[in-house]
Amino acid sequence: MEETLADYYRDEQEIRTPVHFSIGQEASAVGVCAATTPQDWVYTSHRSHAPYLAKGGDLDALVAELYGRQDGCAHGRGGSMHVIDQAAGFAGSAAILGEMIPVAVGTAWAFARNGEARVALTYFGDGATEEGVFAESLNFAAVHKTPVVFVCENNLYSACSPLSARQPAGTSITGRSEAAGVPSELVDGNDVFAVHAAAQRAVAHAREGHGPFLLELSTYRWRAHVGPDWDHDYGYRSKEEIDEWTAQCPIVRATAALRAEEPDIDAAVADWRTRFEREIHQSVDRAKALPFPSVDGLLDGAYLPLAR
Amino acid sequence: MRKLTYGQAISEATVQCMLQDDRIFVAGEGVDDVNGTFGTTKEAFARFGAGRVIDMPNAENATAGFAIGAAAAGFRPLLVHIRADFMFLALDPLVNLAAKWRYTYGGDKGGVPVVTRGVVGRGWGQGATHSQSPHATFAHYPGLHVATPASPADAKGLLVQALTGDTPVVLIENRNLYSLTGEVPTEAVPIPFGVGRIARPGQDVTVVAASLMVHEAERAAEQLALRGISVEVVDVRSLRPLDDDIICSSVAKTGRLVVADTSWSRYGFAAEVAAVVAENVPQALLAPVRRITLPDSPAPVSQPLEEAYHPSADAIADACLAVCGEARGDLPGLVDVAAGFQGPF
Ligand SMILES: Cc1ncc(C[n+]2csc(CCOP(=O)(O)OP(=O)(O)O)c2C)c(N)n1
Numbered sequence: 175m176e177e178t179l180a181d182y183y184r185d186e187q188e189i190r191t192p193v194h195f196s197i198g199q200e201a202s203a204v205g206v207c208a209a210t211t212p213q214d215w216v217y218t219s220h221r222s223h224a225p226y227l228a229k230g231g232d233l234d235a236l237v238a239e240l241y242g243r244q245d246g247c248a249h250g251r252g253g254s255m256h257v258i259d260q261a262a263g264f265a266g267s268a269a270i271l272g273e274m275i276p277v278a279v280g281t282a283w284a285f286a287r288n289g290e291a292r293v294a295l296t297y298f299g300d301g302a303t304e305e306g307v308f309a310e311s312l313n314f315a316a317v318h319k320t321p322v323v324f325v326c327e328n329n330l331y332s333a334c335s336p337l338s339a340r341q342p343a344g345t346s347i348t349g350r351s352e353a354a355g356v357p358s359e360l361v362d363g364n365d366v367f368a369v370h371a372a373a374q375r376a377v378a379h380a381r382e383g384h385g386p387f388l389l390e391l392s393t394y395r396w397r398a399h400v401g402p403d404w405d406h407d408y409g410y411r412s413k414e415e416i417d418e419w420t421a422q423c424p425i426v427r428a429t430a431a432l433r434a435e436e437p438d439i440d441a442a443v444a445d446w447r448t449r450f451e452r453e454i455h456q457s458v459d460r461a462k463a464l465p466f467p468s469v470d471g472l473l474d475g476a477y478l479p480l481a482r
Numbered sequence: 483m484r485k486l487t488y489g490q491a492i493s494e495a496t497v498q499c500m501l502q503d504d505r506i507f508v509a510g511e512g513v514d515d516v517n518g519t520f521g522t523t524k525e526a527f528a529r530f531g532a533g534r535v536i537d538m539p540n541a542e543n544a545t546a547g548f549a550i551g552a553a554a555a556g557f558r559p560l561l562v563h564i565r566a567d568f569m570f571l572a573l574d575p576l577v578n579l580a581a582k583w584r585y586t587y588g589g590d591k592g593g594v595p596v597v598t599r600g601v602v603g604r605g606w607g608q609g610a611t612h613s614q615s616p617h618a619t620f621a622h623y624p625g626l627h628v629a630t631p632a633s634p635a636d637a638k639g640l641l642v643q644a645l646t647g648d649t650p651v652v653l654i655e656n657r658n659l660y661s662l663t664g665e666v667p668t669e670a671v672p673i674p675f676g677v678g679r680i681a682r683p684g685q686d687v688t689v690v691a692a693s694l695m696v697h698e699a700e701r702a703a704e705q706l707a708l709r710g711i712s713v714e715v716v717d718v719r720s721l722r723p724l725d726d727d728i729i730c731s732s733v734a735k736t737g738r739l740v741v742a743d744t745s746w747s748r749y750g751f752a753a754e755v756a757a758v759v760a761e762n763v764p765q766a767l768l769a770p771v772r773r774i775t776l777p778d779s780p781a782p783v784s785q786p787l788e789e790a791y792h793p794s795a796d797a798i799a800d801a802c803l804a805v806c807g808e809a810r811g812d813l814p815g816l817v818d819v820a821a822g823f824q825g826p827f
Contacts (some may be wrong), residue, residue: 183826191607191783192827242607242784250784253609269611270567271540304539305571332540334515340539401826408516467782469790476779 175233176223178454179240180402188462189240191253196224198364198396201424202297202327203228205369206389209377210295215265215281217274218297220255221327221395222267225297231259237457243464250467251475265294272298272305275324279315282322282380293380295323301332303347304340309354312386316355319385323376324356326390327363333399334410351388363391364424367431394419483667488631489660491638492522492599496560498670499645500530503558506645509536509545510562519562520601520660546572546596550579553594558645566600566654567611569620580650581625593625595651597644602744603657603694604781604792606825613781613792617654617692618743618750621721627651627675629720632696634664636719639673646672656694656744658820676723680732684714687802688732688739690755692718695742695774695793697819702799705813713802721751729755730762737768738805742798747775772801794818 176195183189196203203224207216210229218225226236232247239246240254247257255269265281268274278296285292302308303326315322326347330337341347348358357379361372369391376387396416398405406413425443432439486494500506508526510519514537518524527535538545542563549559563569569576576598584593602615621628627649631637637655644651681696682703689699696717703713714732718725733739739759741752752773759771774793782788795816803810 187825190785190788190825191609192605192612192825239783242787244784246784248783250787251610251780251782253607253783255609255611256783269609270571301540304541306541306543333512334517335512335537339537403826410516466786467784469786472777472782472787472790473779 175227175450175454178451179237180397182458184402190242191240191255192400193223193240193254193402194221194400195397195402196221196395198419198423199327199329199393200224201366201369201428202325202363202391202393205366206295206325206373208370209373210263210293212261212263214293214295214377215263215278216295216297217265217278217281218267219271219274219299219302220267220269221297221299222255222257226257226259226264226267229259229264230262231257231264232262233453234457234460235259237454238461238464241461241464242466243461244467245464249475272302272307274298275302276307276311276314279311279320279322282315282320282386283318286321291381293321293323293377295325297325297327299332300326300328300330300337300347301340303350309350312351312354312356312388315386319383321380321383322386323373323380324351324386324388326388328390328392329395331395331399331411334408336410347390348388356386356388358388358390360390360392363393364422364427366424366428394422396420483665485663486634486666487660488634488637488662488664489521491634491666492641492655493525494666495638495641495645495670496523496526497529499642500526500534502670503645505556506558506560507534507536508560508562509538509549510564511538511540512564513537513562519564520657522660523562542568542571543574546575546598547579549596550575550583550594553596559596560645561596561598563598563600565612566602566616567614569598569600569616572598576620576626576650576652577623581623583625583650585625593648593650595648597651597653599653599655601655601657604788604820605657605823605827607783607785607788608781609783610780615654615656615693615745617652617721618745618754620652621751625650626722627720628654628722629675630654630693631719632659632681632693632717634662634666636673636679638666639671640675640719642670643672643674654693658694658823659697662697673719675720676725678716678718678725678728680714680728681717682713682715684712684736686712686736686738687805688714688716688729688736689742689798689802690716690718690729690732690739691742692721692751694744694819695798698793698795699742699798701795701816702802705799705816706802709808709813711802711806711808724754724758726758726762729758733759734763734766737766739767740772740774740798740801740805742774742793744793745776746778747773748778750775769805769807772805774798774801792818792820
């Protein structure tokens with residue numbers, strides 16, 4: 175899906191909203207979201223599309239949002255960094271680092287307060303763990319045993335800054351989590367089965383009232399921090415490093431892992447690819463045929479109309 | 483005089499000040515990366531290295547507090563935020579400590595001259611958190627100086643003032659200005675805060691503007707000149723201190739006021755300018771004040787909404803015509819400074 179969107183993005187210049195692609199990080203989106211029900215809410219940061227889709231978010235509404243259409247999931251107000259599909263349990267995404275982490279804690283607290291066996295999850299990057307709000311949120315969640323799963327997609331970079339420039343050697347995100355009293359697991363984030371198994375444990379832990387859990391998923395984004403480009407020419411990471419990680423493609427690995435059990439897996443993957451490519455092209459065509467929001471409604475949504 | 487871009491002027495000011503004063507250091511997320519904060523921190527990093535141009539973790543609150551501590555101990559931090567929106571995470575230390583430091587410790591123990599650069603401005607569909615300009619927010623608090631350079635010369639001079647003065651300063655730069663060129667002095671000459679500039683003299687209407695809107699006002703003025711309407715454009719340069727005198731004497735001369743700003747009207751820069759005029763030269767006004775600002779909503783992403791959202795040269799021209807009691811007629815539309823932007827960011 176995102177590969178195709180990236181092509182449109184680059185070639186047509188009609189998706190006029192900054193997009194942070196998750197290409198290469200599919201296993202963390204799929205493996206975790208598959209361990210949730212639509213009643214469990216997922217919040218994310220700016221890298222939002224993959225979890226949105228993995229959670230079952232409506233594809234047409236996402237694409238229409240990227241094209242700025244009134245029928246977009248945020249009616250053309252929010253763009254790529256502010257997508258939402260409440261029916262699927264995708265509860266929102268935001269652009270400011272760390273911003274949704276305490277929000278997920280609040281939702282989880284509310285679920286627990288209502289006596290519901292629901293879980294809130296929040297995706298964020300390694301960079302977001304440097305925000306103070308990460309520590310503050312872990313602390314509250316641990317004290318109050320809130321049913322929240324923190325999902326850190328550690329892709330080693332914050333824009334162009336490597337993890338080594340930002341976090342001290344010998345420390346880890348799981349270590350910080352443990353120190354705050356939140357149990358955690360470090361998982362190969364490109365192995366969808368490992369991610370899924372860990373996510374099931376984490377979600378069960380939260381759902382059964384044992385409090386928060388943190389998953390750190392080691393993964394890698396293939397494209398530039400924002401936009402459709404490859405960025406190994408810019409000097410902050412090498413072509414070799416990207417090649418090493420593309421060789422760890424989560425989809426290729428999942429396919430390989432299934433080959434012994436499912437002899438037809440390659441054909442099935444090829445079929446899925448054709449089907450999803452058709453779907454995404456259709457969604458783009460549909461989005462482009464939709465009207466833009468009317469300028470008369472520019473202020474709609476800022477407030478409810480005032481009673482006078 | 484030789485010409486530089488606005489971005490080059492900031493870079494030059496940074497490097498020259500760092501050469502003159504080794505207590506100055508730069509800190510911010512990605513200041514050392516390939517993009518070098520729209521090119522403004524690249525040369526400083528190339529010259530002074532990672533010891534003085536420091537890539538910070540994503541920790542704006544701690545970074546601002548850290549800078550205050552370093553400043554209290556004699557250093558001169560220059561913090562850089564590639565989007566000013568991230569400064570909201572630094573509000574507490576900047577507002578509760580930096581702004582008040584000198585005063586709360588009695589006035590004679592020294593202040594903390596932390597300088598913060600924040601970048602604002604639309605690109606494409608940046609949305610609610612990346613299209614807002616918090617200059618008025620910071621200008622609200624006594625103790626901070628807040629400047630919004632509009633020209634390359636001011637980008638250099640105001641930064642030099644910030645880095646050589648003794649008060650904490652917030653500089654808000656519009657990303658659409660980085661490529662504009664203008665004459666810039668070779669030496670690091672400070673431009674004092676609180677002294678506005680007549681960007682274009684005129685007789686019939688005063689447009690008071692800050693930052694990018696100075697350029698949009700100049701475009702509008704050029705076009706209205708064809709109609710025989712003479713517009714005076716006042717660039718305030720700094721919001722705090724604000725040059726009340728230049729605003730009031732211009733309005734006393736023209737009798738008409740339009741304020742143009744890239745932020746919202748309510749409780750903002752435009753409201754403040756209107757209040758200054760109402761308090762000081764109310765009898766001068768021949769027509770009600772007009773404010774050209776953002777509509778009262780967060781920024782939308784969708785292209786037609788975004789086009790309608792951002793204040794334009796056309797809107798300024800319309801407001802000037804209105805206060806002069808004239809109709810727009812067949813005046814052609816104007817293209818905004820930010821119009822040529824290409825994505826992704
Ligand atoms: C408070 C705040 N500071 C800085 C930024 C700028 N920024 C946007 S994305 C990003 C990189 C974040 O890295 P990470 O959290 O690891 O997520 P990734 O992009 O790698 O998925 C940065 C620094 C921001 N959005 N919000």
